[in-house]
Amino acid sequence: MSKSTGRLIPNPLPTIANRTGRLIGEEELQQLREVIESGTLAYIYGTKVWAFEKEFRELLGSPHSVAVSSGTAALHTSLVYLNPEPGDEIIVSPITDMGTVIPILYQQAIPVFADIDPAHQNMDPKKIENLISERTKAIMVTHIHGIPADLDPIMKIAQRYNLKVIEDCAQAHMATYHGKIVGTIGDLGCFSFQQSKHITTGDGGMVVSKTDMYNGRALRLCFDKGWPRDLPGRDHLFLAPNYHMTELQAAVGIAQIRKYPTSINIRRDTGRALAKRLDECDLVTTFRTLPDTTSTFFGFGFKINLPMLDADGESIAKELQSEGLKCELGYPGKIPLYLYPMIREEKTFGTSGLPFSSPSARKRWKYGPGLCPVAEQACKETIMLPWNEGMRDEHVQLIANAIITVLERHRR
Ligand SMILES: Cc1ncc(COP(=O)(O)O)c(C=O)c1O
CATH class of the missing domain: 3.90.1150.10 (Aspartate Aminotransferase, domain 1)
Structure with a gap:
């Protein structure tokens, strides 16, 4: 018997930090062994990333999927795909991981925070319409704590104003909204496979999408330096990062998806x-x-x-x-995202204050207490x-x- 600590919870609880709270074992080892024995660790030469993408999209019933290196990378890939103009606005919840907002800032777009519904802490659809301007490009809706946000009214608003919807499903794998798996309702759905998520590859992410081409941009090039690798020679068609998932991560992902x-x-x-x-x-x-x-x-x-x-x-x-x-x-x-120094004190690109100070923006953006009181x-x-x-x-x-x-x- 373990010694009593005198605490209400005397012994450590299971944790995502190790196998006490994670389903990781022989299946992952077997998949990893295949990768190591093949000698192919990179996605562009391998098979596991492609297989993981296929299995994931088939499970969700989504036409397209690309695997990337993190949830933040998935959200960034989606924004590179939509290609906002500098100063364009993306409506987002203040109750989400900073990984939802970082891609907006890197794309030189402006995060516009819509307050939440206190009953479940997801973005409140009633708070969105007032925030829409001629510069609004998309609504990035996080399903927080595993709980689906109210997508029907959000999709209606998006249709009315011709906006794209990116679902951030990092915390809501396989959650359902009116019978559909979240991530498949908006234009794009983004997932994280970081250590704490419902399945994990250590770090990793996935984008599912209704389309694989938007305004001349192929989704697969949006995390691969804009490089059309299927064409002869070498070309870079537009600015995009390298967010490849490795074969090692995908091997673990294939074993995990079955769990x-x-x-x-x-x-x-x-x-x-x-x-x-x-x-x-x-x-x-x-x-x-x-x-x-x-x-x-x-x-x-x-x-x-x-x-x-x-x-x-x-x-x-x-x-x-x-x-x-x-x-x-x-x-x-203890505070919503916009009160963290990165945003409130504009700790972004040098001392420029970009993108908040961007001359392309429709106004000078500032964030502070009282913005989203709920x-x-x-x-x-x-x-x-x-x-x-x-x-x-x-x-x-x-x-x-x-x-x-x-x-x-x-x-x-
Ligand atoms: C809601 C939400 N969005 C985005 C992210 C970013 O994912 P990652 O940590 O894999 O970059 C997370 C991760 O914690 C998250 O919980």
Whole structure:
């Protein structure tokens, strides 16, 4: 028997950082062995990346797919494909990973933040239309925490204003919206296979798309230096980075993709079980999914009802951590994205302030507190737990008891 630590969670919980919370083993080793024995590690000479792309798009029912080196790379590839003019505007949520916004900045476009719906923390469709201008090019909609955003009204707005929709599905692999897998509803869907995601290749990403050619740009060239490798000679048709996935990553990806059903079922069942337990406590409000949608529980987030507590979010998070529960206050941290120095203090390209200061922009863009009040409040009252495939009912019960015990200590 392990020695008691006296904490509500006495022993470490399963984690995505190692095999306690990841489904990685013989299947991945077998795939990797084939790659090593072939001596071909690069995608352009190999077969695994092509096979991974095919298996992924067939699973989703999407016509096209390209594998890349990260989720950020997937989102950047999508933007290179859409090719906005410098100063064009991309509507995005302030509650997402910085990897959603970095590609916008690298493309010299302007992120325009639409506030969220507090019930699930996804972009609120009602907040979008007021932000649209003649410079708006696309809506980049993140499905946060594994929960599908409300795509129907977003797609309607996009059609009305002739905008493209990029779905950021990094946290919502295989989540469904009205019977469709997210990523297949917008023009492009982007996935991350970073270590914490529903399946992982260490780092890695995928773009699925309705088209493979847009305004003369081939999707596959958008992560390959604009280089049409199937043509003789060497040419670079437009500016694009190199975001190749390697054969090693794809080998792991092929083994991982077959584990989706197990990974999703465990995350969903344990996530729902925790939500059920926490719903019994009036000091907590769990996230709501929209009707006819399913969450795949990337992380487990919940709101603490601060007016009923004699402590703030930060103290509650610290107390939970000291009781052995890994958690954080807020997502993506204590502040929404636009309050991080990269954006707010324009720490971008030298001292230029670009793209916010771009003469091609329709105005001088500035970001500060008050821009998205719902998101700012959400960051102060959300506790985020990492979630993974190692979770079992015994962990769920321990976690629920720890959260409820700590909150009850602070009931007003
Ligand atoms: C919602 C979201 N978008 C984009 C990204 C970026 O993905 P990556 O870390 O693979 O670059 C992440 C990764 O954490 C994410 O959670």
